[in-house]
Amino acid sequence: MQVKLQDIKLTYEKHHNIFERLNCTFNDGELVALLGPSGSGKTTMLNLIAGLLTPTTGKILFNESDVTKQDVRARNIGMVFQDYALYPHLSVLDNIAFPFKMAHVKKSARRKQAQKLAKLVHVETQLAKLPRELSGGQQQRVAIARALAKDPAILLLDEPLSNLDATLRIELRDEIRRIQQTTGVTTVFVTHDQSDALQIADKIIVLANGQIQQIGTGTELYHHPHNLFVAQFVGTPKINLIPIAEFKPYITPTIPDDILVKATTIGIRSEAVSLNSIEQPVIAKIPAIIEKQNQFGREIRTHICFQTSQLISTAISETTASSQAISVYVLAKGCYLFNRDGECIWAGDEHD
Numbered sequence: 001m002q003v004k005l006q007d008i009k010l011t012y013e014k015h016h017n018i019f020e021r022l023n024c025t026f027n028d029g030e031l032v033a034l035l036g037p038s039g040s041g042k043t044t045m046l047n048l049i050a051g052l053l054t055p056t057t058g059k060i061l062f063n064e065s066d067v068t069k070q071d072v073r074a075r076n077i078g079m080v081f082q083d084y085a086l087y088p089h090l091s092v093l094d095n096i097a098f099p100f101k102m103a104h105v106k107k108s109a110r111r112k113q114a115q116k117l118a119k120l121v122h123v124e125t126q127l128a129k130l131p132r133e134l135s136g137g138q139q140q141r142v143a144i145a146r147a148l149a150k151d152p153a154i155l156l157l158d159e160p161l162s163n164l165d166a167t168l169r170i171e172l173r174d175e176i177r178r179i180q181q182t183t184g185v186t187t188v189f190v191t192h193d194q195s196d197a198l199q200i201a202d203k204i205i206v207l208a209n210g211q212i213q214q215i216g217t218g219t220e221l222y223h224h225p226h227n228l229f230v231a232q233f234v235g236t237p238k239i240n241l242i243p244i245a246e247f248k249p250y251i252t253p254t255i256p257d258d259i260l261v262k263a264t265t266i267g268i269r270s271e272a273v274s275l276n277s278i279e280q281p282v283i284a285k286i287p288a289i290i291e292k293q294n295q296f297g298r299e300i301r302t303h304i305c306f307q308t309s310q311l312i313s314t315a316i317s318e319t320t321a322s323s324q325a326i327s328v329y330v331l332a333k334g335c336y337l338f339n340r341d342g343e344c345i346w347a348g349d350e351h352d
């Protein structure tokens, strides 16, 4: 099922427009992540798709047919929430079979179908248990199976991993991807965690303040951010930001003056701060002081002081002595210039 949001405006109160003019498309069979900070409008967007909210103006189309005025029951949506929302007094099997019961499917048939779904989400050995006898991850699997029991046109997942510990989180998000690919159901996955979005989504919609900042794959968002918000929100460690006035004296004549004059901030990815520049285009050589180095998983993070800015490099090896005044190269690939409105006006890898 393809879902289109067309010129959506949503006003909660007279003076509070959550969305002004929202436009986006969720293609059939895609897993799309809605990524954004708290209050950016992720759940509101999900509720609009579900039919739990009606837009003030604009249209919602399912496969080109207008469902804007349809309520949640008519839309055939499967929903999974952060807190699982299972029926506590029903067994795992009965929880999964519940939508079949509502659809008046006969008992033996609904047990069979529920068992099949339990197998899909890997809880087939837990069928007689009550939800409270399951781990958080298992409960969420049951919630996903129950949502799929409706054979939904669209599956909406609202922060489904938030209550899980880090290991379970990674395991279940891979499972969600597997289940989604097996069923082929168009899925919208709300998260404020970039690693969830980057790991499993076909496409990511970055939201902030009720506005779509950018739509793209994880790679596109990381390498070609449209604005400062996306550049800062996507990527670990965070992109280094330096006021252009501090950086300008060191820039080699690689960036056209008409661009430079409009720039207020330069963003530099950690991998673009290097001690050497072998065969790679460089935009500046800057004086710096190495403050400390930390091992961060497989990565070494070097903290560098440049004028009033603190930078992080992940391209400097651990042999470097600290508290040293040195020169570091800033490589073109991984550098971005932003104007005063935060728009990206120059990207280093497009100008090699």
Ligand SMILES: Nc1ncnc2c1ncn2[C@@H]1O[C@H](COP(=O)(O)OP(=O)(O)OP(=O)(O)O)[C@@H](O)[C@H]1O
Residues within 6 Å of the ligand: 012, 013, 018, 036, 037, 038, 039, 040, 041, 042, 043, 044, 045, 192
């Ligand atoms: N019923 C409501 N009445 C008025 N404003 C609301 C209502 N529900 C949400 N909002 C506002 O809409 C905006 C978006 O909220 P929403 O819950 O969609 O954000 P979110 O991105 O899902 O945040 P979180 O990650 O914290 O759940 C917020 O500014 C919120 O205060």
